[in-house]
Amino acid sequence: MGERKLIFFGLGMKIGHYALDELxxxxxxxxxxxxxSNTKIQGGNIYRIPRSYTNVQHFIAASDLVVSKAGWGTVSEAISSGTPTLIxxxxxxxxxRNTTDYLKQHTLCRTIAWEELKHLHLDDRFFEYSPSAKNRNEDCKHLIVKDILDILYS
Known part of the structure; x- marks a missing residue:
């Protein structure tokens, strides 16, 4: 990986039992x-979103990779912006589990266990968004809406 990469790391709220400093x-x-703003980790290459900033989707869209739990807010922003996602x-x-299964079924994320994440070295393959997924991004948005409507009207 030759160039500098930007990662949106979407853990912090309700993830207190994970020791982030182990990564x-x-x-x-x-x-x-x-x-x-509430993530308890510090470092020269770590920047907190100010608590008063409300447009977090801008950071997700600008990122080269999203690493997150399967919270639908973060996941939907990553899908909308076409940002590769590691759940x-x-x-x-x-x-x-339901969200992750859905995303994997449509090739919209990769997954990793916490134990694997602890010792993960990120290389170029994590920053690739599969061409088939990128081309299907708009189709997938419509599919998600259709699936939601099917649930509501069934």
Missing amino acids: DIWNQKNITFIVS ISRSNMVED
Whole structure:
């Protein structure tokens, strides 16, 4: 990875049991991290979104990669902007599992277990958004709306 990359790291709220300082990725020199204002991690390449800033979707759209739990707000912004997404698996959370299964079915994310994330070294493959997924991005937005309407009207 030759150029500097920007990662939106969407963990912080309701993730208190994860020790963020255990992650090796903070030490990668060619990566700048954007985290929420309440994320308890510090470093020269880590920047917090100010608590008063309400347009977090701008940071997601500007990022080269989103690393997040499967919260639908972050995930939907990543899909809308076409930003490659790495979801941290939380199989004990039914909502997360359903969202992750849906995204994987449509090739819209990669997943990683917390234990794998601890020692992850990010390389170019994590920043690639599969061409088939990128071409289907608009189709997928329509599919998601259709699936929601099917649920509402069934």
